[in-house]
Amino acid sequence: MKTLWAALAGALFGVGLIISGMTQPGKVIGFLDVAGAWDPTLAFVMGGAIAVHAPLRWWVRRLEKPILEEEFHEPQTQVINIPLVLGAALFGIGWGLSGFCPGPAITSVATSTEALVFCAGGAAGMLIYGLGRSLLASEP
Helix, strand or coil, rough: CCHHHHHHHHHHHHHHHHHHHHCHHHHHHHHHHHCCCCCHHHHHHHHHHHHHHHHHHHHHHHCCCCCCCCCCCCCCCCCCCCHHHHHHHHHHHHHHHHCCHHHHHHHHCCCCHHHHCCCCCHHHHHHHHHHHHHHHHCCC
C-alpha cells in the first residue's frame, strides 16, 4: 500500500512539474536571470507550493506518527558544515548552468536528451562520490 501511495505522489509531483514549466530549462534559467530577461512565473509556482505545504506541514506536525510510517524521520543534526555548503553550492551551480533540478530532469528523461545526459552525469557523480567515500573510509 505504501508503494502505491508513493507512486501516486510521484506521479502527481511529475505532473505538477510539467504543468508549472519546471521541466523547461529555459524557463528555469530565465527565472534565475534576475539581472537580464527575468521570468518571474516560477515565483508563482513556489508561492503555490508554499501555500499548499505550510498548512499541511502544520497539520502533520500535530500528528503522533505519520499515516504510512511508524515514526517521523527528522534530520539528526542542524549543523551547517563545509560538506553541506559545498553540496548546496554544487547543486545551485548545476541547476543554474543546466536549468535542470533533479526532479524535473527525471520527469523529462523520456522526452529530452539533455535531461538524460544530466541524469547520467548526476548518477556518475553519485557513484564517484560513493566510491571515493568508501575508499577514504577504508584507509588506515
